[in-house]
Amino acid sequence: VVDFSRDPTAQGFFAPERFESRIYDCEVTGEIPKSLNGAFVRVATEWLYPPRYPHDSIFNADGLVAMFRFRNGIVDFTERWVHTARWQADLAARRQLYGLYRNPFTDDPSIQEETIAKPYLRTLANTNILTHGGKLFAMKEDGPPYELDPETLATRGPMTFGGKYRSETFTAHPKFDPVSGEMICYGYEATGLASNAIFLYTVNRAGEVTSEVRFKAPYVSMVHDIALTQKHIVIPVFGFETSLERLKAGKIHWAWNARLPTYFGILPRGGDAADLRWFKGPLCEMTHTFNARTVGEKVILEAPVGDSNPFPFFPADPGNEDPPTVKRGWHVRRYTFDLASRSEGFTEETLYSHPIGALGRIDDRYISLDNRYVYTQFTDPTRPYDEARAGNLRGRVTNCYARFDLHGRGLSTYFAGDTHSLGEPVFAPRHAGSPEGDGYLIGIASNLAEMRSELIIADATKLEAGDVARVILPFRLGSQVHGNWLAGDRLVFT
Numbered sequence: 001v002v003d004f005s006r007d008p009t010a011q012g013f014f015a016p017e018r019f020e021s022r023i024y025d026c027e028v029t030g031e032i033p034k035s036l037n038g039a040f041v042r043v044a045t046e047w048l049y050p051p052r053y054p055h056d057s058i059f060n061a062d063g064l065v066a067m068f069r070f071r072n073g074i075v076d077f078t079e080r081w082v083h084t085a086r087w088q089a090d091l092a093a094r095r096q097l098y099g100l101y102r103n104p105f106t107d108d109p110s111i112q113e114e115t116i117a118k119p120y121l122r123t124l125a126n127t128n129i130l131t132h133g134g135k136l137f138a139m140k141e142d143g144p145p146y147e148l149d150p151e152t153l154a155t156r157g158p159m160t161f162g163g164k165y166r167s168e169t170f171t172a173h174p175k176f177d178p179v180s181g182e183m184i185c186y187g188y189e190a191t192g193l194a195s196n197a198i199f200l201y202t203v204n205r206a207g208e209v210t211s212e213v214r215f216k217a218p219y220v221s222m223v224h225d226i227a228l229t230q231k232h233i234v235i236p237v238f239g240f241e242t243s244l245e246r247l248k249a250g251k252i253h254w255a256w257n258a259r260l261p262t263y264f265g266i267l268p269r270g271g272d273a274a275d276l277r278w279f280k281g282p283l284c285e286m287t288h289t290f291n292a293r294t295v296g297e298k299v300i301l302e303a304p305v306g307d308s309n310p311f312p313f314f315p316a317d318p319g320n321e322d323p324p325t326v327k328r329g330w331h332v333r334r335y336t337f338d339l340a341s342r343s344e345g346f347t348e349e350t351l352y353s354h355p356i357g358a359l360g361r362i363d364d365r366y367i368s369l370d371n372r373y374v375y376t377q378f379t380d381p382t383r384p385y386d387e388a389r390a391g392n393l394r395g396r397v398t399n400c401y402a403r404f405d406l407h408g409r410g411l412s413t414y415f416a417g418d419t420h421s422l423g424e425p426v427f428a429p430r431h432a433g434s435p436e437g438d439g440y441l442i443g444i445a446s447n448l449a450e451m452r453s454e455l456i457i458a459d460a461t462k463l464e465a466g467d468v469a470r471v472i473l474p475f476r477l478g479s480q481v482h483g484n485w486l487a488g489d490r491l492v493f494t
């Protein structure tokens with residue numbers, strides 16, 4: 001019996017839909033810009049079977065990938081589960097075999113021996129979806145990426161990189177160098193559960209591994225995202241902890257610990273582990289980065305950053321909680337690391353004290369280069385909200401996108417409407433050769449009144465003017481983790 005009534009997070013708009021679908025020629029309001037040729041791809045977390053533990057993280061739900069394929073102002077939609085080994089095992093058993101987020105000691109006894117020995121078999125490919133070397137793949141940071149058919153989104157299987165990628169895990173945030181065409185990727189807990197090994201790889205334009213660097217983190221933590229410059233790689237380590245003892249005790253993988261310091265590893269591109277330098281400072285919460293650059297002897301990083309635990313399902317152990325005075329939320333901050341200094345410290349500046357969300361994007365053509373604009377979503381409680389139609393989420397809906405100017409000229413904002421909640425905004429250039437920031441913000445909105453999802457397309461240079469088009473779906477999409485715009489020339493579509 002499939003019964004989601006025990007899961008309080010799976011109700012109302014957030015009740016799982018659990019189907020695979022295809023819509024030819026989607027309903028559209030406004031006019032889709034004809035220059036947008038390519039695909040918006042995204043991945044949502046959705047349970048095929050209800051979780052075994054009601055306090056589990058939504059990050060432990062299956063991956064449901066979707067593609068909005070744009071051709072000359074027309075959009076076709078496809079959505080499919082990632083048929084991971086875990087998804088297939090659950091379907092064969094007709095129930096949830098897997099226990100808590102990244103803890104195989106809580107799995108069904110029938111599979112525990114295998115999942116403890118090979119925890120990467122538990123991966124869900126539910127966090128990000130990207131393309132490199134002519135392959136489309138979905139990924140989660142606890143196992144290998146899963147390759148997908150770019151036309152049908154059918155699952156082809158785990159990627160092996162010809163046996164040259166040796167980490168058991170693969171990040172959900174590989175970085176792409178727009179100059180060299182290389183992918184910089186890594187795995188943390190690279191040699192097994194609660195290991196502090198990080199393996200970092202360079203993969204060339206053709207998808208071949210060309211270098212591997214192995215090193216150890218100062219402590220085992222969630223290394224969800226990194227930042228890339230033309231000369232360096234920045235590796236943030238902060239705030240979360242785990243251990244084999246903790247996992248054997250049946251607890252969820254991560255605990256927040258407000259007493260931990262933050263480390264930033266700076267690795268020269270092309271260097272080896274001996275060249276890695278760790279900087280250390282007070283705790284900050286940097287799940288995602290915007291971008292970084294190397295200027296002379298300095299590495300400069302911008303990111304959406306907070307000071308407190310962002311995930312209530314990864315609570316602190318007693319004594320390690322955030323102090324009651326801690327401020328919640330994220331801001332646009334800049335970090336500067338001086339490689340000429342002998343100090344292990346770094347400088348931190350808040351560029352905008354405006355509250356933002358934890359997700360942040362840029363024009364991806366400027367990854368590792370000097371960029372001017374960053375994009376994020378945020379909650380503006382002063383905007384109108386139609387509680388009668390959209391329910392009692394007043395003050396809590398993510399109703400706006402923002403573009404922040406790193407050159408200090410302020411922000412511009414987009415408002416989605418009084419019944420809508422927004423996910424991550426993704427930047428799509430207006431044309432292949434458009435200057436930085438000249439293009440569109442694309443993302444999924446939940447229409448809480450109509451109980452369906454919409455794809456928003458807003459002109460990134462005129463956010464206050466509202467959106468230029470919306471793709472209207474006749475059903476709800478699951479909660480998105482990440483999405484990406486894949487311009488037509490980045491994938492071979494049949």
Ligand SMILES: [Fe+2]
Pocket residue numbers: 172173224225288482
């Ligand atoms: Fe992420």
